[in-house]
Amino acid sequence: MFERRNIKYIYLKLSRRIKDFLLSDKSREFLIFLFFFFIVGGFWLLQTLNNDYEAEFSIPVRLKGVPNHVVLTSEPPSELRIKVKDKGTVLLNYMLGKSFFPVNIDFSESKAPNNHVKIYTSELEKKILGQLNVSTRLLSVKPDTLEYIYSTGKSKLVPVKLEGKVTAGRQYYISDTIYSPDSVLVYAPVAILDTITTAYTQKVNFENVADTLRQRIALAGVKGAKFVPGAIDLTLPVDIYTEKTVEVPLRGINFPADKVLRAFPSKVQITFQVGLSRFRKIKASDFVVNVSYEELLKLGTDKYTVKLKSVPRGVSHIRIHPEQVDFLIEQVSSYGN
Secondary structure: OHHHHHHHHHHHHHHHHHHHHHOOHHHHHHHHHHHHHHHHHHHHHHHHHOOEEEEEEEEEEEEEOOOOOEEEEEOOOOEEEEEEEEEHHHHHHHHHOOOOOOEEEEHHHHOOOOOEEEEEHHHOHHHHHOOOOOOOEEEEEEOOEEEEEEEEOEEEEEEEEOOEEEEEOOOEEEOOOEEEOOEEEEEEOHHHHOOOOOEEEOOEEEEEEOOOEEEEEEEOOOOOOEEEOOEEEEEEOEEEEEEEEEEEEEEEEOOOOOEEEEEEOOEEEEEEEEEHHHOOOOOHHHOEEEEEHHHHHHHOOOEEEOOOOEOOOOEEEEEEEOOEEEEEEEEOOOOOO
């Protein structure tokens, strides 16, 4: 309560002082000074902007209508630098309010027999002047020549591959890498085309990924070649690890008809990590522990170190218990002997 009264008192006291100042003779003199200062400053600014000045601006350049089978080995510059002269008010409008539209070059109108196209900026002046005020003088355009070289190439389909590093967060893993599309067309002269077997993405670095990642990624450029499309949609599904244990029997293979394998124990426990989405799909029958007759004969001992012959996809950190089993090769009696 005391603080609220104190704040109110300070507010009223400050308001009274401001009011007294505004009604004083000194305040009137200060406000009159500011009024005339802004009027004089405004007249000076208008007079200054009414003079002629030179200024430089940039205009984007766009090459349009390039067919897929055409590969640009040397591209034209991305912008033109123009120098103009006009009154300050007009130049200020260019700087603050007016944005220049790109100067478009139509590929079909600019082709050359030797595939080396040169366009002199004098040919583009009409497009540039169309964006300037009538009073504006165009003094110069740089560069004075736009040129590019192209070649017509053949094409083939190549697979897409991720370039870079992807790591999942703790207890997570990347269950798949999905590209859309998973293959792209590459256009290039035959000599270059023969060296390209894969379309790599731009290098990426995704760390501690804990949720499914979706991102559009551009393909890494190859000099003298063009990929269509030039970017792909990448999806990295993320799953969480869980642990599972199954019992798998040991099976003897390539045993003679009168011999069988006896293992102790006859089954081993296989413990592994798998994504939660695949937990129910992984069964004991997906693992295979085959013991060949020839392998046992070479051991010279009655202990066999268990080895997995087949493991399902998506399984990791496999542990086998026991790692070794006792075995014997039992002779089987034949009927009639």
